[in-house]
Each structure stands twice: as C-alpha cells, then as structure tokens.
Amino acid sequence: MKHFSVAVIAVALTLSSTVTAQNQQPQDTTKAEKLDEVLVKAVRVDANSPITHSNLSKEEIAKRNLGQDIPILLNFLPSVVTTSDAGAGIGYTGLRIRGVSSQSTNVTINGIPYSDAESLGTFWVNLGDFSSSVENLQVQRGVGTSTNGSGAFGASINLLTDAFSKEATGEIANSFGSFNSRKHTVKYSTGLMNDHFEIAGRLSNIESDGYIDRASTSLKSYFLQGSYVDDNRLIKAVLFGGNNVTYQSWFGIDRDQLRDDRRFNPAGQYEDENGITRFYDNEVDDYRQDHYQLHWNERYNRNWSTNVGLNYTYGRGFFEQYREDDDFATYGLDPLTVNGQPVNTTDLIRRRWLDNDYYVINASANYKNNEIDLIFGTSFSHYDGDHFGEIIWARFASQSEIRDRYYDGNGKKNDFSAFAKATYKLNDRVQLYGDLQVRNVNYETSGITSDLVELEVDENYTFFNPKAGVTYRLNDDNDLYLSYARANREPNRNDFESNPDIKPEKLNDFELGWRHNKGNFTFNANGYLMLYEEQLTLSGEINDVGAPLRTNSGESYRLGVELEAIIPVTRQLTLQPNLTLSSNKNVETIRSFDGGLQNLGSTDIAFSPNVIAANAIVFQPVRDFQVSLLSKYVGEQFMSNTEARASKLADYFVNDINLIYTIQPKSIFDTIVFTGLINNIFDEQYVSNGYYFTFDDDFSNPGTIATQEGAGYYPQAGINFLAGVTFTF
Template sequence: MKHFFVLACCLFSASSVFSQNEKLQDSTTVPTETLDEILVTAVRVQATSPITHSNVDKATLAKRNLGQDLPILLNYLPSVVTTSDAGAGIGYTGIRVRGVSAQSTNVTINGIPYNDAESLGTFWVNLGDIASSVESLQLQRGVGTSTNGSGAFGASINVLTDAVSKDAYAEISNSFGSFNTRKHNAKFSSGLLNDHVEIAGRLSIIKSDGYVDRASTDLKSYFLQAAYVDDNTLIKAVVFGGHENTYQSWNGIDKETLEDDRTYNSAGIYTDEDGTVKFYDNEVDDYQQDHYQLHWNERYNNNWSTNLGLNYTKGSGYFEQYKEDESFEDYGLNNVTIGGETIETTDIIRRRWLDNDFYVINANANYKNEFVNAIFGGSYSTYDGDHFGEIIWSKYASNSEIRDHYYDGNGKKTDVSLFAKATYRLNTQWSLFGDLQMRFVDYKTTGIDSDRTPLNIDEQYSFFNPKAGITYELDKNNNMYFSYARANREPTRDDFQNNPDIKPEQLNDFELGWRHEKQRFKFNANVYYMHYNEQLVLSGNIDDVGNPIRTNSGESYRLGLEIESAIGLSKGFSIQPNVTFSTNKNKSIYQSFNGELKDFGSTNISFSPDIVLGNAIVYQPNDALQISLLSKFVGEQYMGNTDSEVSKLDSYFVNDLNLTYEIKMESIFKAIVLSGVVNNIFNEKYVSNGYYYTYDDTWSDPNVITTIEGAGYYPQATTNFLVGATLKF
C-alpha cells in the first residue's frame, strides 16, 4: 500500500529540477552575464537553447548538503540514477544519466575538464564536500553542447565554484548522523577589500563508518580563492583539493549473502596460521588530488568578452591489499627453498600506485548582440601518469627489496579541441543554433600492467562533432526546439587492457522538446533518440579492483520521453515532477555461451531501466521553513547485455524527508540554519548497482563446456538520518 501511495505521488511530483531563479529570457533582450558566469560561458547553454538541461543553484544544494557526495545530491534530477559502494552516499559514489555510466558523462569545473584522462571516470571522493563550494551547476542530458575534455555520451555536468562575494561572511557547519557519520566545515570570505580584492576559503572534514561493514570514509578537503575584480575584469586564482582514505567495498556480495547478511564486506579477508578468519585493517584506497586554476575574464563591452583558463592538477595515491597464497612468479620473484622444501606462494601486502600530472589551457571569446550569440575557442590538455606496484610486506621475502616495483607503466595523453558555436535569432520567434568541434586525441602507454603483461598503446583519433538546432517561440510562455548532435569518444586504458581491439564509439543524438512556463506552472517535455555505433556498454563484469569492464555492442539505441514540471499549488505548497520512459536496446548481441557463439538477438542495454520517476513535494509556509518529501522510483534493469534473469536488478522505490529551518539573529550570529534529512524513510532494502559475470566450467565433464552465471550486488542503506546546524556570521 505504501508503494502504491508514493508511486501515485510520483506521477504528479518529482525532483527539484528547476532553479527557482531560472527564467526564460525575453526574446528582445540581451542578457548580461556576471563576470563569474563568463568562466562557464563556453560549456553552458541558455534557458531557450535547443539543448535538454537542468540547472541547480547553491541554495538548492545547501538544503541537503550534510555530507553526502555531489552525485547523491543530484539523485532527483530527470533520468538520473545514483549509487554508493559504501551504501550511505559517502565515499565512492556513481551517477548514471539515461542509463549511461559516469565514464560517459563529461564533467568540468570552471570549464576545466575533471574526468580522469585515462579512465574517463569522475571520482568525487577526491573532492570531499565540493558541494559546499558550488555556486551553480548545469546538467545537460544527451550530447549537449561542445565542452572541454572527453566527449559526453549521456550527459555533461559543468560546475561553477563560488562566485566573488561583495560582502564579508563566515560560516561554521557541523552535521552528524547514522553510521557514525559526521561533517565539519568552515567557510569565509573577506568580501571586496577596497572594492576590488576578495579572499575566500573553506576547510572540510567528513567521516563515516559506512552502511557496509568496514566501508569507512575519511575525507579532508579545502577550497581557496583570491580574486581581483572591477567593472570589466575578473582575475581569479582558485586552489582546491582533497585527501581521501576509504576502506574498500568494491567486491559486492552474492544473492545468498544479500538475503542473509546484506552489509557483509569480503574486502581484506584472510586466514591466519590458526585457521581463524580475519580482515586486514588497512585494505584502503588512499589518494590526494590538488587543483590549481587561474582564470582571467575580460568584458570589453556589452558585446565582447573573453576567458583564459589555466590548470594544473596533481594526483598521487594507492590502494592497499592483503593477498593470500600469491605466486612468486606473478610478481617476478624467485621461489623460496626452506629445509629442502620449495615454496611457490606467499602472503603479501601490496600497493598499486597512480602518480599523475594534468595540465590544461582553455581560451575562448564570446560575441553577442540582440541577434547573435557566438562563442569560439579551444582547449589543450596534456596528461602524464605513472602506474606502479609495490610489495610492502611478504611472509616470505624471496629476492624482493624494499620499494621495489613489481610492475611499472606509463600513460601519456594529449587532447586538443577547437570549437565554434552560435545562436542566431532570425526574428522574435525563430532562432538557429550551430556548433562545430574538432577534437584530436593522442594516447600512448609503455611498460607493463598490474598483471605484468606488456601494455603498449599508440592510438591517435580525430573526431568531428557537429551539432545543430532550432528553437521556435510560440509566445512568451511556450517554446519548442529540435536538435541534432554527434559525439565521438575514445576507449579507456582499462578498455584497451581488457580488449586490445576495442573501438571508439559514436553517438548521434536527436532531441525534440517543448518548454512551457507561467507564473506558478512550469513544464518541460522532450523526446530523445540516441543512436550508437560501437557503443561501449558495461558488460556487468568487473576486474579484480572493482572497475567495470566494457565492451563494444555494435549498433544500439536509446529512445525516451522525459517530462518534468514545477507546479505551485498555493503560496507555500508546490509539487515538482519528473518521469522518464525509455527503451534501450542492443540491436544484436553475440556472446559465447555453453561453448558456442550464441546470437541473443535484440536485448536491453545494461544498467538502463525503462522507467525512472522522481518526486519532490515541497511545503514552504515562509522564508524560514521548508519541508520536502523526495521520492525516487527506478525500474528493473539488467547488469549484462543478454537479458539473463541472473543479471536482473529489481526495481526500487526510495523516499527521503528533508527539513531546513533558518533562525534570524540580531547579535553574535546573523543566522542559524538547522537542517536534517531522513533517507529511505520506508526502510526499503534495495540494490542500485552490481555486476554480472559468466565463466566456462569443464570440471564435471572435460568434453562439455557449461557456462556458469553469477552476479554481485551493492546494497544501499536502509533508513538513516543526518542532522546539522550552520552558524552564519
């Protein structure tokens, strides 16, 4: 009965997908951007652009920002599905948009690419509490507009960090909750000194034991900026980063364990000499990442503005593992002979390291008048990453020496993109959009991988990514749009490692939309058709460190309808719906099964539910108090591409209750903000992520190959809570 009630609510109410201050631009005006906004002009679109998007502002994020990672805070946006390895939304978290993984979601921070150059993934765990330093973000679904860095195959997320504050302020925030979770941060701004200079910053600590056993998280992060601003110039130096230490929870659990002990974590398990099962206490991922950015924005007049951005990112860290009965040969070591007995295996503790440097330069110019808004520019990045492994302890040392590397590899990648895009207003009703991008990628690797196998990649790609669209304004309350966009995307390092013949993927994206807005009612609807050639889809398998293994799927497509709205029922009560109905198909899948190559025909694309519903019922009787019921329904999905019942994830329905209350003060503090969230209020036992695997068994009969299927699951937390207070000075 409870599921029926909340599902009914979902049909009428959904996520907070609209920023309260997002308004359709009047067709006769030329909006003037703030100097801070010029940082992201090249990668963002305006409200009436023929690009499907959602905007999220600082105030919207703040209401739920009690320690959970940024992807979790975006969970209620259209077509979004999120997951957390530790189960509680802190640590390693992931986001999928329209069924496409984070590896295919382009992320920029102040226009600077954030995706890892080799894995193409985004690891928010390295930037703990980044949500506290976000001024605004825009989520573009589909290919979107041309952006910097890797191509967008499901979405792009561009983040603008804190804007320059005219007034001085300070804030201290503390929150506590389930699983021994706590977050502490302090923010400040000097305001404009002498009307031109601002110094601002943030320090944060987030810790949690996690819902899953031992899946603890320890995040330390910072954000500092120094800015010079006058009427037409903004020069901003931004330094931010973080250090994460998380106990691994990559392995997942099987179906039987899910039913009997859903918080079980096998990471770090070993058996001591007495046969006692134990867990290694330092089976952790430990990584430090620091970003140094310099931005110079110049507005010459109401028509011309330019932006120059420089970036250096330093990343270094490892994950540590206790491994039992490892072969000396696998580590390039000699067998050990003791008392005439030859010993071929040993217990070890190993660290796999990544040490990388990433440089970026962005430059673009923007010209606009009442008819034309044109942007052109480019981006150049270079990446140099070392991969190596160390044995820090061994039961039998053999011929190993301290700090010896048992493997060494290097990856180098350059990425050059040039683009030109423009919106041309034909008249008060019609406008045209065009966007051309050339992208050149050069990727080389040397050395051996963690399996001590040579990994020699030398690939160059030249991608042409055209985009075009048209917008028709029926009247001041309605506009319609149609767009076409092409994207090309290179494989990752792991893709090459798992399949040397892996191919780049291509996407042709068609979007048809209608936007309607009146004073207390807003409605967006769009139909999309995304046609892929050689799409790299998640196979459902993972490697030995939890990375998903992808494979080319030939031709495939995603066809969907997205609907979102915001309805003000009264002055203090609103509902905000979104729903996505889609069909996501591989046109033909061939896979070895029972020793034969089998044609599975048309199948569902992995991790692509046919229905995703969101919900936000918001009650705000005054400016001080807001209460929200947030709901999310995700339909059943497959973790592989053969429609095997073993690979199916059940649908789930999760509901959160969020409350914020601000107390205005006249002395000591300017205000005290109290906030809280109860996640999963109906105690749903659900799984949002997992993996599917197969292997050939010949044990019972060497002459008969039998394919064995299996699955692993990442359970999410049952009912849990977070409460916090922010003191504003």
C-alpha cells in the same frame, strides 16, 4: 515493475526541491559578478537553447548538503540513477544519466575538465564537500553543447565555483548522522578589499563508518580563491583539493550474503595461522589530489569578452591490500626452498600506485549583439600518469628488495579541441543554434600492467562533432525546440587492457522538446533518440579494483521521453515531479555460452532501466520553515547485455524527508539554519548497483563445457538520518 503503479501515483501526488526546471536561471548578480559566469559560458547553454538541461543553484544544493557526495545531491534530477559503494552516499559514489556510465559523462569545473583523462571516469570521492564551494551547476542530458575534455555520451555536468563576495562573510557548518557520519566545514570571505580584491576559503572534514561493514571514509579537503575584480575584468586564482582514505568496499557481495548479511564486506578477509577469519585493518584507498586554476575574464565593450583558463592537477596515491597465498609468479618472484620444501606462494601486502600530472589551457572569445551570440575557443590538455605496484611486506619475500616495483607502466595523453558555436535570433519567434567542434586525441602507453602483461598503445583519433538546433517561440509561455548532435569518444585504459582492438564509440543524438512556463507553473517535455555505433556499454563485469568493464556493442539505441514540472498547488504547497520512460536496446547481441556462440537478437543495454521517476512534495507553511517529501523510483534493470536472469536488479522505490528551519538572530549571526534529512523512511531493502560475470567449467564428460554465471550486489542503507546546523555571519 511491481512498484511502477505506486511510482506513477507518487509522481502525480508527491521530487526534491533540488530539482529545477530547465528555464530557471541562477540568481541575479551585479554587473561585475556576471563576470563569474564567463568561466563556464563556453560550456553552458541558456534557458531557451535547444539543448536539454537542468540547473541547480547554490541555495538548492544547500538544502541537502550534509556530507553526502555530489552524485547523491543530483539524485532527484531527471533520468539520474545514483549508487554508493558504502551504501550511505559518502565515499565512492557514482551516477548514470539516461543509463550511460560515468566513463561516458563529461565533467568540468570552471570549464576545466575534471573527468580523469585516462580512465575517463569521475572520482567524486576526491572532491570531499566540494558542494559547499559550488555557486551553481548545470546538467546537460544527451550530447549537449561542445565542451572541453572527452565528449559527452549521455550527459555533461559543469560546475561553477563560488562567486566572489562584496561583503565579508563567515560560515561554520556541522552535521552528524547514522553510521557515525559527520561533516565539519569552515568558510570565510574577506569581501572586496579596496573595492577590488577578495580572498575566500574553506576547510572541510567528512568522516563516516559507512552502512557496509568497515566501509569507512575520511575526507579532508580545502578550497582557496583570490579574486581581482573591476567593472570589466575578473582575475581568479582557485586552489582546491584534498585527501581521501576509504576502506575498500568495491567487491560487493553474492546473493547468499545479500540474504543472510547484507552489510557484509569481504575486503581484507584472510585466515590467520590458527584458522581464525580476520580482516586486514588497512585495506584502504589512500589518494590525494590538488588542483591549481587561474582564470582571466576580460570584457572589452558591450560586444566582446574573452576568457583564459589555466590548470595544473597533481594526483598521487595508492590502494593497499592484504593478499593471502598469492603465487610468486603474479609478482615475478622466483620459487624458494624453505626447510627442504618448495615454496612458490606467500601472504603479502601490496600497494598499487597512481602518480599523475595534468595540464590544461582553455581560451575562448565571445561576441554578441541583439541578434547573434558567438563563442569560439580552444582547449589543450596533457596528461602523464604512472602506474606501479610495490610489495611492502611478504611472509616469503623471495628475491624482492624494499621499494621494488613488480609492475611499472605509464600513460600519456594529449587532447586538443577547437570549436565555434553561435546562437542567431532570426526573428521574434525563431532562434537558430549551430556548433562545430574538431577534437584530436593522442594516447600512448608503455610498460606492463598489474597482470604483468605488456601494454603498448599508440592511438591517434581525430573527431568532427557538429551540432545544430532551432528554438521556435509559440508565444510568451511556450517554446518548441529541435536539435541534432554528433559525438565521438575514445576508449579508456581499461578498455585497451581488456581488448587491444577496442574501437571508439560514435553517437547521433536527436532531441525534440516543449517548454511551458506560465506564472509559477512550469512543464517541460523532451523526447530523445540516441543512435550509437560501437557504443562502449558496460559488460556487467568489473576488474580486480572494482572498475566496470566495457565492450563495443555494435549498433544500439536509446529512445525515451523525459517529463518534468513545477506545480504550485497553493502558496505553501508545491509539487515537483519528473518521469523518464525509455527503451534502451542493443540491435544484436552475440555471446559465448556452453562452448558455442548464441545470437540473442535485440537485448536491453546493461544498467538502463526503462522507468525512472522522482518527485517532491514541498510544503512551506511559513517563510522560515520548509519540509519536503522526496521520492525516487528506479525500474528493474539488467547488469548484462544478455538479459540473463541472474543479472537482473529489482526495481525500488525510496522516500526521504528533508527539513529546513532558519533563524535570523538580531546579533552575532546573520542566520542559523537547521537542516534534517531522513533517508529511506520506509526502510526499503534495495540494491542500486552490482555486477555480473560468467566463466566456463569443465565437467566430468570429456569435451563438455558448461558456462557458469554469478552476480555481485551493492546493497544500500535502510532508514538513516543526517542533521546539521549552519551559522553564517
């Protein structure tokens, strides 16, 4: 923790203007516009709810929206740690909240589950520039309220897309930066035509070479919505999607490479017939995803309203790899005899495909009066996904034919849930919260995996997830809250591939908090205790496509305190710090080492730093100009559950500068906004993510087995910049 004291000082003196207090609300809207909020009301909580949460508005997102992915824009929220495979925040990015992996974080868009139904992960790379179409978002830490899709084990993130606009608008945004990064966005809205109809849309293109060598990204995306609105009805058809072509950078590098050439990328490396090292130029992930949503919100009177949402998602694509000297047996090919010599290996190029369909229907109803706010609803989803592989070129093709599939498998998943949640105002001081959810999951697989191993899963889970809480209003400035939540979550496909006997995870989450809000000063303190049974923790290892592997950890817990504040020093100067201190432990860890089993006792949970801090000094000398110093500290963490020294990631402390200048011309454009972002201004050489593995090696002494270990690292960019200009009219 060599930087810990520095970070604490930074928290006291220096977080991003994107960090909002839990009790801040989205901007006021008209009576009709509030119907937009109904899309997410069933999965969101209010400011005085006993659920720990943060809100982020459209205006706050725009301050750093220069092409980086959504996880990077959430970097300065409490308990958040982000990472980027390409090192610069564009491409494959991820986040962990309270140390919990993305596979255990629930993500919804307009109340529709976005997290992949089978892998349970969230591939933000398929949402290029989606932040330009987000009206607001809410992050709930812990279990949170009942949501649609798989349960939240560390956090849930729900996004609301653009509200309709009464007036016709247009927007052109362009940004450029380091590593040949650039973003181009065009948006429009017709405004309400005949007082009822609106059509709006967005086209975006994001390109970047990446900080890591050849870690290029090309993201093309679209967003289109049509709305019908009257005083009590909102009907929305929303279409969005895009295509990502990303050069692979998921392999990381070893310690020697980190020291000698931290930008090195081993993906696509091979030797030609002359022994010269080359890199295959199309070692890419190429995936397209399209989403079709229809929402109908209806308000019948002052008490009753309903919402129905329909969704269809079509995803398809592949990643392509050059493989050098691969065994025929890996692809089910027969040995050959060439010029009288046996041949059983070959150089080849393969594609491994995903082709999936995802259907969702949500329905909810809301009754409220001055004392009670009752929401009940249901959700059903069906996922059907094919996994298959093709050899598109081989030096020796054996008996293979064009478009042969060397493996072919399928996964099907049905997910049904029903919930009822109520907020009851007992009196002027006490508010009670209750939430009951029943969820049934059926998951079946067939066929063989890429390892040519049969995968036959047929599991059915029924989960009961109760939640309860109370908020006590001390006075106009102070609230106390206490909540309990139970959550259950099924394993994903990779879990079953690595362990057919994998178990679902269970969590009991206790939250205790204090919210203080007086004038422009806000302070929130939250303590949490998360007690797990068979938590699916990251093991530290990754599979051959860079996906993190998980394992049941028996009993484990996360105990922590989260502090955040908005401190107005003067009318021009504001401080926005947050700090998380936590202890994250496996109660007992047993590992195989040197041919035997070792009981390590209590150990730290992998990828769970005990200290996470962030802060911003926001200085606004005049109305149209703002500059912010953004600071982020992440304490040291282990990449394994064994506290192996080789798996330790050092702590890091990174600072950014964000500049915003607005011009309001008298003609043509309503506003011209110049935005600048200088990342990592002190050129910190840091690593935010990695992996750890062990393997057994036979030595010269017969019967002696020694366990070897290794690690991989994902270095992040040093000082770099992005700058952009946005024209609105």
